[in-house]
Amino acid sequence: MPKKKTPTVKLRENIYREKALKWRTGGGTAPEYIAEVAKEVVNDMYGSWKGMFGRFSEIWWNAVVPILEAHEVPKLENAKYRAFMNRYISKCLVKKAQKPENVKADFVDLHGCDAAILDEITAKIGEVF
Numbered sequence: 001m002p003k004k005k006t007p008t009v010k011l012r013e014n015i016y017r018e019k020a021l022k023w024r025t026g027g028g029t030a031p032e033y034i035a036e037v038a039k040e041v042v043n044d045m046y047g048s049w050k051g052m053f054g055r056f057s058e059i060w061w062n063a064v065v066p067i068l069e070a071h072e073v074p075k076l077e078n079a080k081y082r083a084f085m086n087r088y089i090s091k092c093l094v095k096k097a098q099k100p101e102n103v104k105a106d107f108v109d110l111h112g113c114d115a116a117i118l119d120e121i122t123a124k125i126g127e128v129f
Contacts (some may be wrong), residue, residue, distance in 0.1 A: 060085060063124045071117055080111045084118060085125065093129055 009053060064085050084107045091098040102120060107113040 028091065056086065056089065059089070059125060059128055063128045064121055067071060067117065067124060073114075073117065076079070080107065080113055081117070081121065083107075083111075084113060085121060089129065093125075100101050 023030050026114075062083060064081060068081055073081065087107075088100065088103050092100045092103060094119070104115065104122070107118060108115050
């Protein structure tokens with residue numbers, strides 16, 4: 001029978017109650033200001049999310065879709081190219097975590113995308129982004 005794992009840090013029994021109380025009271029903020037602080041945080045998060053989402057959507061409709069239509073790619077395969085666009089922008093341009101060649105190779109080998117279309121998409125995204 002496998003040995004039961006023991007936690008490395010001894011947890012206090014009331015730690016969860018303390019966290020819940022801290023969240024309910026706003027961490028020391030006066031109760032009448034909690035709603036205002038929460039609303040500001042949510043609006044900031046929503047604005048940044050919507051800004052990037054809108055940018056991705058604009059690039060998709062204005063840059064990538066015309067390329068796919070020019071090459072007469074079936075509509076059912078557009079999802080592969082949309083996923084490529086999202087990963088390319090996220091991993092190569094924003095986070096700089098992967099090389100574009102690796103992302104292209106993954107989509108050519110694993111998803112069956114056309115390498116010439118992917119090259120054209122990356123060139124167009126480079127102009128727009």
